[in-house]
Amino acid sequence: MKISIINGPNLNLLGTREPDIYGAKTFIDYLESLKEAYPQVEFDYFQSNIEGELIDELHRVGFSADGIILNAAAYTHTSVGLGDAIKAIDTSVIEVHISNTFAREDFRHTSYITPNAKGLILGFGLASYRLAVESFLNA
Numbered sequence: 001m002k003i004s005i006i007n008g009p010n011l012n013l014l015g016t017r018e019p020d021i022y023g024a025k026t027f028i029d030y031l032e033s034l035k036e037a038y039p040q041v042e043f044d045y046f047q048s049n050i051e052g053e054l055i056d057e058l059h060r061v062g063f064s065a066d067g068i069i070l071n072a073a074a075y076t077h078t079s080v081g082l083g084d085a086i087k088a089i090d091t092s093v094i095e096v097h098i099s100n101t102f103a104r105e106d107f108r109h110t111s112y113i114t115p116n117a118k119g120l121i122l123g124f125g126l127a128s129y130r131l132a133v134e135s136f137l138n139a
């Protein structure tokens with residue numbers, strides 16, 4: 001099974017960025033633990049701070065991956081283009097967030113991803129990604 005993980009803006013700074021909200025682990029370290037826990041999964045990882053690059057990546061993997069785990073970060077709340085890209089591809093997308101966005105500012109309660117996603121997992125810290133992997137494996 002091929003699973004692509006796509007992370008949006010500022011998630012390259014996980015580990016140092018607002019650790020009280022996002023934790024103290026880098027995503028690269030977390031990804032290593034995922035690879036160890038799921039040797040049967042072929043993980044592909046992409047991160048960008050640029051909206052168009054995230055759309056290009058969805059187009060690139062969206063006709064061949066078995067599943068996509070997308071944390072669009074701040075673009076979740078603003079990007080019609082990312083929402084449309086999910087509609088345009090074949091592969092199912094699970095939207096994830098590290099924090100519980102509904103427990104935070106009002107502007108984080110809107111998502112252009114959710115209506116087009118297979119499902120939404122949020123608020124479990126980095127374990128949100130693992131739960132998304134489990135969901136694809138048990139689908």
Ligand code: DQA
Pocket residue numbers: 009010011071072073074075076096097098099100101108
């Ligand atoms: C986030 C939540 C977003 O509101 C925020 O802009 C992020 C991270 C999360 O994973 O909790 O950058 O997507």
